[in-house]
Amino acid sequence: MATLEQVAFRAGCSLATASRVLNRNGPASDLMVRKVRRAAAELGYHAAGRLGRRPVIGVLIPSITNPVFASSLSSIQNRMLVAGHGVLIAQSNYDPAREADAVAALLNDRPTGLILTVCDPSTSDALLARLPPTVLLHNLPTAQFPAAVTADNRGAGREVTTFLIGMGHRRILFLSGNFAASDRARLRYKGYLDAMAESGLEPLDAVQIPFVGGYDQLDLSDVMTSLSPTAIIASNDLLALGVIGALKREGLSVPGDVSVAGFDGIAIGRLIDPPLTTIEMPDASMGATAASLLLDMAENAAPARHLDVAYTLRRGGTVRAI
Amino acid sequence: MATLEQVAFRAGCSLATASRVLNRNGPASDLMVRKVRRAAAELGYHAAGRLGRRPVIGVLIPSITNPVFASSLSSIQNRMLVAGHGVLIAQSNYDPAREADAVAALLNDRPTGLILTVCDPSTSDALLARLPPTVLLHNLPTAQFPAAVTADNRGAGREVTTFLIGMGHRRILFLSGNFAASDRARLRYKGYLDAMAESGLEPLDAVQIPFVGGYDQLDLSDVMTSLSPTAIIASNDLLALGVIGALKREGLSVPGDVSVAGFDGIAIGRLIDPPLTTIEMPDASMGATAASLLLDMAENAAPARHLDVAYTLRRGGTVRAI
DNA sequence: CTGAAAGCGCTTACAG
DNA sequence: CTGAAAGCGCTTACAG
Numbered sequence: 001m002a003t004l005e006q007v008a009f010r011a012g013c014s015l016a017t018a019s020r021v022l023n024r025n026g027p028a029s030d031l032m033v034r035k036v037r038r039a040a041a042e043l044g045y046h047a048a049g050r051l052g053r054r055p056v057i058g059v060l061i062p063s064i065t066n067p068v069f070a071s072s073l074s075s076i077q078n079r080m081l082v083a084g085h086g087v088l089i090a091q092s093n094y095d096p097a098r099e100a101d102a103v104a105a106l107l108n109d110r111p112t113g114l115i116l117t118v119c120d121p122s123t124s125d126a127l128l129a130r131l132p133p134t135v136l137l138h139n140l141p142t143a144q145f146p147a148a149v150t151a152d153n154r155g156a157g158r159e160v161t162t163f164l165i166g167m168g169h170r171r172i173l174f175l176s177g178n179f180a181a182s183d184r185a186r187l188r189y190k191g192y193l194d195a196m197a198e199s200g201l202e203p204l205d206a207v208q209i210p211f212v213g214g215y216d217q218l219d220l221s222d223v224m225t226s227l228s229p230t231a232i233i234a235s236n237d238l239l240a241l242g243v244i245g246a247l248k249r250e251g252l253s254v255p256g257d258v259s260v261a262g263f264d265g266i267a268i269g270r271l272i273d274p275p276l277t278t279i280e281m282p283d284a285s286m287g288a289t290a291a292s293l294l295l296d297m298a299e300n301a302a303p304a305r306h307l308d309v310a311y312t313l314r315r316g317g318t319v320r321a322i
Numbered sequence: 323m324a325t326l327e328q329v330a331f332r333a334g335c336s337l338a339t340a341s342r343v344l345n346r347n348g349p350a351s352d353l354m355v356r357k358v359r360r361a362a363a364e365l366g367y368h369a370a371g372r373l374g375r376r377p378v379i380g381v382l383i384p385s386i387t388n389p390v391f392a393s394s395l396s397s398i399q400n401r402m403l404v405a406g407h408g409v410l411i412a413q414s415n416y417d418p419a420r421e422a423d424a425v426a427a428l429l430n431d432r433p434t435g436l437i438l439t440v441c442d443p444s445t446s447d448a449l450l451a452r453l454p455p456t457v458l459l460h461n462l463p464t465a466q467f468p469a470a471v472t473a474d475n476r477g478a479g480r481e482v483t484t485f486l487i488g489m490g491h492r493r494i495l496f497l498s499g500n501f502a503a504s505d506r507a508r509l510r511y512k513g514y515l516d517a518m519a520e521s522g523l524e525p526l527d528a529v530q531i532p533f534v535g536g537y538d539q540l541d542l543s544d545v546m547t548s549l550s551p552t553a554i555i556a557s558n559d560l561l562a563l564g565v566i567g568a569l570k571r572e573g574l575s576v577p578g579d580v581s582v583a584g585f586d587g588i589a590i591g592r593l594i595d596p597p598l599t600t601i602e603m604p605d606a607s608m609g610a611t612a613a614s615l616l617l618d619m620a621e622n623a624a625p626a627r628h629l630d631v632a633y634t635l636r637r638g639g640t641v642r643a644i
Numbered sequence: 645c646t647g648a649a650a651g652c653g654c655t656t657a658c659a660g
Numbered sequence: 661c662t663g664a665a666a667g668c669g670c671t672t673a674c675a676g
Contacts, residue, residue, distance in 0.1 A: 003653065014663045019655060026656080027661055053375070054430035056410065064396040065389065065589075074386040077411055081424075086431045088378065088408045089399055102403075108376035109408045216592040241593045248595045267387075268590050270538040271563045273570045325669065336647045341671060348672080349645055 058106030075287035100125035147304035157191020173229035215242025255320035274317025380428030397609035422447035469626035479513020495551035537564025577642035596639025
């Protein structure tokens with residue numbers, strides 16, 4: 001186990017300076033920050049002290065009970081176990097206001113690094129603080145946080161919309177969770193707009209559905225009466241399943257009367273009958289990739305990178321040609 | 323923040339003794355152990371040291387991607403956030419052999435306490451080590467680990483079986499995940515046997531389904547041909563959904579040809595059509611209860627207790643009278 | 645089994 | 661911005 005003294009020696013500075021750099025308190029020149037960080041990374045230093053605690057990383061996700069994020073979290077944990085790091089969790093519950101507090105709580109555990117999924121990286125207060133090495137997951141990188149693992153959500157939105165148009169649909173409605181809670185939903189809608197414009201079709205305004213603990217009481221009667229779409233794109237699979245349930249309660253069959261498609265590719269979508277048409281995102285491998293990138297940054301002082309992973313359209317049975 | 327010196331003073335011993343007791347190394351008399359533990363609990367002492375790390379607890383569950391355990395974990399995290407504790411996660415992936423390693427990894431972070439869901443508490447190697455205050459969740463208590471939060475799984479198995487019998491079913495099949503991976507499944511089957519015996523019906527042997535990453539490719543053709551049940555009880559909702567899919571692929575309708583019921587009450591069961599008949603377990607409140615019990619034990623030196631929570635039969639549409 | 649004391653690894657006024 | 665030095669909180673041979 002490397003000590004701070006060894007780090008300071010290697011960085012050519014005093015214990016005091018090394019301590020200040022690694023704890024982000026007190027002043028330090030940019031040069032010293034670089035030297036100390038590099039030395040610490042090369043020695044695999046972790047602020048474990050005499051207590052000998054295992055190093056930990058912190059993970060912030062909107063909700064553990066959303067299968068997409070549960071899948072990310074699970075694969076992050078599996079990857080970190082191999083690397084000998086503990087994994088601490090925090091949830092924002094899709095509330096941007098809670099993100100900063102959640103990250104502050106994680107920082108209390110002196111994590112080696114962070115993996116964050118926020119509502120909007122360009123405005124999140126969680127990204128204001130000086131953070132240890134940080135990887136954004138499911139969020140596009142920012143100037144200050146250039147390390148990110150994402151799928152091309154805009155391209156995915158465009159692809160599923162183009163697929164529906166190819167099946168003969170013209171009145172296609174984009175139904176979304178709260179845009180403020182998910183930049184992914186916003187990007188997917190932009191892709192919808194792209195595809196509609198390319199085909200010269202009139203796009204509809206997105207309808208945002210407030211998330212209230214679940215979608216099992218979703219009421220789409222007003223929406224269906226006023227907009228009468230032949231196809232609905234839900235901004236995620238959980239919502240898509242809620243939409244299918246809501247349509248059935250109104251006596252509408254899927255895909256007989258209305259076609260439905262989603263995003264994410266959650267396991268449960270394959271179990272329902274007919275299986276859900278969706279854009280499959282590799283959540284588990286995205287989590288593992290984010291974990292590996294973070295370790296590379298924290299332990300090998302590797303540069304931040306933006307990794308974009310591939311998605312695939314899965315043709316279930318919930319979309320029909322008209 | 324209480325220091326070890328304060329704990330030692332309150333316990334009437336030296337720093338050295340207090341350190342030995344709390345770290346479980348070196349010798350200490352039973353009397354001293356009690357005194358020091360009590361003093362530490364009263365002062366809310368956490369081995370944080372100068373590093374000022376937040377205290378953490380460790381949670382072991384079979385899988386984060388199972389909605390039942392995701393729900394537990396989420397509510398544990400919410401409860402612990404209020405109490406100022408971090409939450410570290412570990413997964414066994416339903417493999418008893420990995421439980422001991424997973425707990426050992428958690429112990430490296432010096433947790434204040436542990437919340438564990440194991441495959442079988444009576445045989446798990448994870449429960450051999452000397453552990454900090456520990457609460458079993460979804461597992462029955464043992465002599466050595468008397469703190470537990472459970473639902474009456476045997477009673478639940480009996481209730482759902484009795485319900486099916488009341489609906490006129492006689493050939494009822496219990497379909498289960500691997501018994502070795504879940505004492506809950508075993509207890510639910512025992513409840514099935516209870517109910518069948520009470521009604522003077524011939525029980526069928528449980529059919530165990532190996533879990534291979536999901537149940538979307540489940541094949542029940544052999545089972546249906548050889549046993550021809552009119553109703554199937556799945557040992558959990560995830561499996562029940564897989565069963566419904568498998569039956570539909572064989573051209574059998576639910577509940578027209580076969581009735582299906584499950585256990586757990588996962589959210590997705592309410593979204594499918596017809597909604598799943600199931601025994602609803604209050605996973606979220608069980609997690610919060612376990613967290614509160616653990617805090618009470620670790621911080622107030624409260625005695626270990628076994629808390630049994632109520633379940634409810636939710637009548638969906640997947641069971642029909644015959 | 646217990647404690648006095650040495651000493652580890654770290655942080656933080658303080659001086660420059 | 662940086663370092664020498666004091667000192668914190670803890671652990672651990674060592675002696676009894």
